[in-house]
Amino acid sequence: SQQGEEDPQALSIQEGENATMNCSYKTSINNLQWYRQNSGRGLVHLILIRSNEREKHSGRLRVTLDTSKKSSSLLITASRAADTASYFCATAAIYNFNKFYFGSGTKLNVKP
């Protein structure tokens, strides 16, 4: 299976702190994407990083990708209570790039 796995499963921080979550996957990918899901809702796309990129920024988000270690990290800086959600990485395989494999997610709780 190419399914990504996020680490940690749950993370609780104070507002203003940074949150880092990691994703590992098993096979070669075309790109990796991060999504956020608020409780009981659909997923919202956050950021896409290509396999030939090592780092990407979007607002308070910073994503890194290490294809040699088959891992990615998502950093949320200066977290806010509204960032409380589950975060999933989704990998798109080289040979089947529109079929996403999601990990089991990191549940982030930002305390005000």
Place this chain on the structure above:
Amino acid sequence: DTGVSQDPRHKITKRGQNVTFRCDPISEHNRLYWYRQTLGQGPEFLTYFQNEAQLEKSRLLSDRFSAERPKGSFSTLEIQRTEQGDSAMYLCASSLDEGTEETQYFGPGTRLLVL
């Protein structure tokens, strides 16, 4: 609202009954996906359409499940003879064919509870 919509948002049914869910994608998107998500897990791919053609089905999609996208616009997912194990959130996503870097946009999901 021009996002992906799903109907109904919640469905409670008795074991053995048939249920049908509808997904309306973003209007210009030619690809449509169905995923299933159980509590505490990430979404699992079920099937996808390019226009009206169903191009791939997961092994998770037993013969009790059928999906259609008759005119390449909205899609339906039907589950026949529901079982308690079918209880999950069913998510629909759509995308525009942009080569290898497509982003899938998700609807709010239909939460199914089979009693």
